[in-house]
Amino acid sequence: MDVRTFQLSDYRPVTQLLETVLSEECYELTIEAFARQLSWDSELVLVASIEGEIVGMIIGTIDNNKGYYYRIAVLPEYQRQGIGKLLIRSLRQRFEQRNVQKIMITADEHNEPILKMYESLGYAATDFFRSFQKLSIVAG
Template structure:
């Protein structure tokens, strides 16, 4: 597995992955945030690939010196193989390189079920930014 920054050629495979793993409402919300983040700072959108196939992605953002994991998605055929863990680890490195003061996990009604994953890699409930309204990501 190789993890790297998002590239324009990844757009179709990433959107296909998101369509596969997210609900319709979550997909629409995520695509809006995805577009905003790409226009602000594409280095905080990472893609995992295996043999030239996109198998996972993560969207992060920075706001007021805080890094946020916004959405992580992994192809169902590659789950439980460390893809999500590696994506979050490498995004954390990028946050740390930018001297963020705290890293948070964005928790909304669409990703409550993934919070145990974040707990399993060391995040606690006080690291969850709970947003049950429409999320508006602000560039930092």
């Protein structure tokens, strides 16, 4: 498995992955944030691939010296295989390389089901940023 920075050629498979994994409402919010983050800093959008197929992705952002995990998605047939955790760890390395002071997890209603995964990696409830604002407002 390979985890790397998003590339333009990944756009179609990533949007298909998001359509598959996310609810329609969550997809709309995520696509908007995804496009914005690509224009700001594409180094914080990572993809996981297996034999060239995109199977997972994570979107992060940095605002006021804080790193935020915004959205993570893994194809259903690849879930519970450690891909999400690898994406989280890889993005954490990017945050650490940029000397962010604190790393937070955006905990909106769409991320609630996976907060336990973050907890299993050592994050605590105090690391969850509960906001229903769009990424553009949080990181703008």
